Amino acid sequence: MKRMFEKHAKxxxxxxxxxxxxxxxxxxxxxxxxxxxxxxxxxxxxQMQSILPVKCGEFLDSTNPDEDNGSYFDQIIDAALxxxxxxxxxxxxxxxxxxxxxxxxxxxxxxxxTEKELETLRHRLEEAExxxxxxxxxxxxxxxxxxxxxxxx
Numbered sequence: 053m054k055r056m057f058e059k060h061a062k063x064x065x066x067x068x069x070x071x072x073x074x075x076x077x078x079x080x081x082x083x084x085x086x087x088x089x090x091x092x093x094x095x096x097x098x099q100m101q102s103i104l105p106v107k108c109g110e111f112l113d114s115t116n117p118d119e120d121n122g123s124y125f126d127q128i129i130d131a132a133l134x135x136x137x138x139x140x141x142x143x144x145x146x147x148x149x150x151x152x153x154x155x156x157x158x159x160x161x162x163x164x165x166t167e168k169e170l171e172t173l174r175h176r177l178e179e180a181e182x183x184x185x186x187x188x189x190x191x192x193x194x195x196x197x198x199x200x201x202x203x204x205x
Contacts, residue, residue, distance in 0.1 A: 091143050096136040100129065 108125060192198045
């Protein structure tokens with residue numbers, strides 16, 4: 053079992069990769085650029101990873117544990133893990149709220165732009181209908197269709 057963890061540890065990627073190593077992804081969709089801040093909950097495990105060997109060493113130096121005390125640090129690790137999971141869950145909720153808020157704002161802006169464009173198109177349609185009526189009036193003036201146009205309009 054120890055071999056399995058060693059195998060995965062060799063291929064493990066760092067949890068907090070610096071921004072300089074991140075690869076920018078080109079996109080033409082403005083919605084895809086909306087992101088929440090990075091997660092910070094895993095930092096508890098990072099701290100635990102650096103503190104735990106020291107605590108284990110101090111514990112083993114100051115006591116002479118037998119095999120029944122093998123699970124002493126399990127409670128400490130489990131508590132840190134539960135705290136980390138709770139923080140990540142809270143951060144997830146907050147990140148979803150941030151992203152939804154940004155999307156809502158973006159959609160409101162798009163809606164406003166679309167409403168303005170729709171109003172412009174309605175105005176152009178009214179102008180085109182008036183011009184069409186004028187053209188028909190001039191085109192049919194002095195013909196038999198002039199009376200027919202007056203009756204149907």
